[in-house]
Amino acid sequence: MESTLDGDGHCRTATYRCRTAAAPLPAPDDRRSVIMGNSHHFHLDQxxxxxxxxxGPGRDGEIELLVNGKVVAYQKDHQPGMNILTGELPDDPAHPFRILLRQPRLIPSPPRCTLLLDGVEHPMPERLVI
Structure with a gap:
């Protein structure tokens, strides 16, 4: 509750601040679902x-790998730890690469995605998709 005094020293009506319009804050045990419950999108031009x-959302969501907008690899679900997808860049000759998706096992945090191309790791930034 919040109350303030006006210019004459009189107390104005108290106001309440609450989160009725927004979703309630999750319980501490539900933090994992907040972090892992969202879809994640990573992109890199190479x-x-x-x-x-x-x-996909959650720890069991699908993973899809797209090159130039076309799906080249798909995994129905992903597990905690390291998930690896392989693809090829459509050059002549084709240029193989790997995607390393690191899904934290113990600490609730978002996944990290890395492109492994010619033995060099390139971190893939997460992008906001609206």
Missing amino acids: GGHSITVNV
Whole structure:
């Protein structure tokens, strides 16, 4: 509850601040579902090609790998720890690469995605999809 005094020293009506319009805050045990409950989207432009990784909601959501907007790899669900997808850039000859998706095992935090191309790791930034 909040109350203030007006210019004459009289107390104004108290106002209440509450979260009735917004969703209630999750309980501490539900923090994992808040962090892992969302979909994640990673994107990187590499060598004139667009590489995108979409990770479905939750720890068991699907993973899809797109190159230039076309799905080239799909995994029905993902597990905690390391998930690896492979693809090829459509060059002549085709250029193979791997996607490393690190899903934390113990600490509730978002996944991290890395492109492994020619033995070099390129972190893939997460992007907001509206």
